[in-house]
Amino acid sequence: MKRVVVTGTGAITSIGLNSKDFWRSCLSGESGISPIQKDGLQLLDPKYGGQIHNFNASEWIKVNDHKSIGRGSQLLIASMYDAIKNAELKPETYKMADLYVGTTMGEISIEKTDYNRHLEEASPQHLLDQGFLHTLLANACREFELQGETMLVANACSAGNYAIIQGYEKIRNGEQSICFTAGEDPFSTIAYYGFNRLKAIAAKECKPFDAHRDGMLVAEGAGCLVLEELEHAQQRGANILAEVKGYGVSCDAYHITAPHPNSTGIIQAMEKAVKKAGITTDDVDYISAHGTGTQANDKAESFAVNQLFNKKVPMSSIKSMIGHSMGAASLLEAIVCCNAVKEDVAPPTINFELKDINCDVDCIPNNKRSFPIEYAMNNSYAFGGANSSIIFKKFRDNC
Structure with a gap:
């Protein structure tokens, strides 16, 4: 391949x-x-x-x-x-x-x-x-x-x-x-x-x-x-920003607008992405969250991340800054992942004031954060339960 x-x-x-x-x-x-x-x-x-x-x-x-x-x-x-x-x-x-x-x-x-x-x-x-x-x-x-x-x-x-x-x-x-x-x-x-x-x-x-x-x-x-x-x-001597390592997709088959209450499809998409990328959940350093700001979505995504990962993976949502740009949203968030692994820095989730016990995640509140980022995951979910996750990796010529 x-x-x-x-x-x-x-x-x-x-x-x-x-x-x-x-x-x-x-x-x-x-x-x-x-x-x-x-x-x-x-x-x-x-x-x-x-x-x-x-x-x-x-x-x-x-x-x-x-x-x-x-x-x-x-x-x-x-x-x-x-x-x-x-x-x-x-x-x-x-x-x-x-x-x-x-x-x-x-x-x-x-x-x-x-x-x-x-x-x-x-x-x-x-x-x-x-x-x-x-x-x-x-x-x-x-x-x-x-x-x-x-x-x-x-x-x-x-x-x-x-x-x-x-x-x-x-x-x-x-x-x-x-x-x-x-x-x-x-x-x-x-x-x-x-x-x-x-x-x-x-x-x-x-x-x-x-x-x-x-x-x-x-x-x-x-x-x-x-x-x-x-x-x-x-x-052609191109400047390489990142490498695409794998992806996972799934469908909740549950409701036209609401996520599955057990986040089943979201978890499956992330699991598949990690497996196709040939890594483990411990290798994921940053998550660009779907993070719409609705009660149901953020709760479901937080639950899924905590179920799958054994650590608090830093994650942020740029929808806090630009809103939900629909078909463009996950593409713009993929750009965030590429820059994050290239520069070892992640953008914040702005407008964050009070932690929700149902969203026990590290959402990088209000200020950017610099830390080593080898692998970044881009999460995106849609009406009808169409879930997707993509893994981006810091580019290295030999691996």
Whole structure:
């Protein structure tokens, strides 16, 4: 089997419009939460989320008409440009890459087309075109002239991890030498209304693992990893950030929105990831938590971690800073893992004030922490009980 390494990262978030600024903001504990600026939410309360207010698509989109493609495509393409820059890829190399994209909502044009339908008004053709999920892939492939395999992974909030897994398997099995694995979601009124109806949205701050946590915050963003086969990366002199060592996936088969009360699926995903990586639970040094800030999720994840691990593994949730960016969430959290093993430092869980006895974990409260990180685990869970964990390792040439 081939070794799979990460050679580039790209990020478009509310705390950074590129991967480097995003990582710096994560370490400093910067919050990207702000009052929501979007039509159609006037009657709802609370009104805070993780929107990206200073993103200018015209600065990123070079081939597509930035005015006619959806915001999801804009964010995706921008994150890919950032990853290409950081990986120092030349067109003749990246044009042959596969593309795997994770998403929850795809594009959000339906918010406008359905409203127009209600008014019995016609929608512009470009809005109708955005309604097809494949336009995300089509727009990205057109922008970069990609000639490899493409796949959209619509696996809700764990879609980013599943996209990484697709690329990892293709390279590990010798079927491809380079892949873009990405996740994206624009800010969605539909998602906001849905979580609001579930009474899952926080009043103002996301407080993962805190005793007074009161929910998650809807956000938007995009993230991208460049995965390469080790020899392919070394031959072109790439700067290797981390190695992907293994993954685990499972399904709770329990409830459409709630985690299994015994955290069965979460535990299975982590166990599988550790086994495929060829390590033990004692080897895991850091966990990038799913950490949504809801009562049920944080309790279930804390229980699972304490059941599986014999030590208090430091873990943190960047959703405390940027909110829940849906399909982009686990991809951005994978970027955190890559930087953590590269630099031996982990970002904090901000807004933490009071320990919850049902969340007896070391959540790296409020301030970053430097310590040796050889292996990092990225956890991500989705509605329907779709659980995933990925192990990233500090890159060493001989192991």
